[in-house]
Amino acid sequence: MAKVALHRKAARVDMQQRILYFVTRTNWVLFCLVSLLGLWLAPPKFAFGIICGGLLVTVNFHLLAKTLKNALTPPHLSSHNVVIAKYYLRFMISGVILLLLIKYHVVNPLGLFIGLSVVVASIMLATARELKILFCKEAV
Amino acid sequence: MEAQALQFFIACVTAAGFGIAIAAFGCGIGQGIGLRSAVEGIARNPESSGKVTVTLLIGLAMIESLCIYALVVALILIYAHPQAGAIAGLFAHGG
Numbered sequence: 001m002a003k004v005a006l007h008r009k010a011a012r013v014d015m016q017q018r019i020l021y022f023v024t025r026t027n028w029v030l031f032c033l034v035s036l037l038g039l040w041l042a043p044p045k046f047a048f049g050i051i052c053g054g055l056l057v058t059v060n061f062h063l064l065a066k067t068l069k070n071a072l073t074p075p076h077l078s079s080h081n082v083v084i085a086k087y088y089l090r091f092m093i094s095g096v097i098l099l100l101l102i103k104y105h106v107v108n109p110l111g112l113f114i115g116l117s118v119v120v121a122s123i124m125l126a127t128a129r130e131l132k133i134l135f136c137k138e139a140v
Numbered sequence: 141m142e143a144q145a146l147q148f149f150i151a152c153v154t155a156a157g158f159g160i161a162i163a164a165f166g167c168g169i170g171q172g173i174g175l176r177s178a179v180e181g182i183a184r185n186p187e188s189s190g191k192v193t194v195t196l197l198i199g200l201a202m203i204e205s206l207c208i209y210a211l212v213v214a215l216i217l218i219y220a221h222p223q224a225g226a227i228a229g230l231f232a233h234g235g
Contacts, residue, residue: 016190016191016194016195017190017194019194019198020194020197020198023198057205057208060204061201064197064200064201064204065197068193068196068197068200069193072178072179072182072189072192072193072196073189073190073193091204094208095211098208098211098212098215099215102212102215102216102219102220103215103219105219105220109212109216109220112212113209113212116205116208116209116212117205119201119205120202120205123198123201123202126198
């Protein structure tokens with residue numbers, strides 16, 4: 001009984017790490033794929049929007065991961081003031097970049113929107129993959 | 141015509157303001173609830189911090205992207221909606 005519980009716990013930990021690894025890797029893959037497609041098929045402003053949005057949101061995700069890891073993983077926890085300051089700084093920089101990109105019409109807003117969806121798409125893909133693994137396991 | 145354009149611009153700015161306010165309100169509440177639960181979980185069981193952090197990271201990224209979408213829509217409403225150029229031209233012509 002205890003062995004089964006331990007096995008289930010290990011599988012859960014494994015699943016968490018697998019999702020994180022898949023999401024971080026798929027972020028860059030999707031970003032490159034969508035950027036290349038944009039450069040190939042879309043006008044330059046649209047492609048630049050995809051590249052800017054994708055880069056912004058992917059870098060944001062990695063910085064968020066680093067901040068959370070420093071804040072919540074013992075034994076070396078960083079101060080909560082530092083965490084909050086980093087969080088707001090990151091968010092403000094993202095906001096200013098988006099403002100400049102849209103205000104001066106550097107990019108096409110629709111392209112930017114597609115670029116900003118890279119992380120959400122990779123999380124959705126990770127969820128679909130986990131569901132598929134789960135249902136395949138249950139079927140066996 | 142200029143009065144109508146001005147009214148349209150005011151409506152856009154109001155919509156952008158309310159939109160980002162509502163989005164920030166919802167996302168703030170969502171992130172707060174998620175973070176509270178994560179911290180409570182880690183406080184009860186410090187060994188689970190790795191698992192909780194991964195789940196929290198993915199949840200926060202999803203919530204934050206919603207707020208960024210709202211920000212982009214608000215900025216588009218103010219600076220880049222399809223009639224923005226025409227309205228700016230009208231005002232420049234009028235001035």
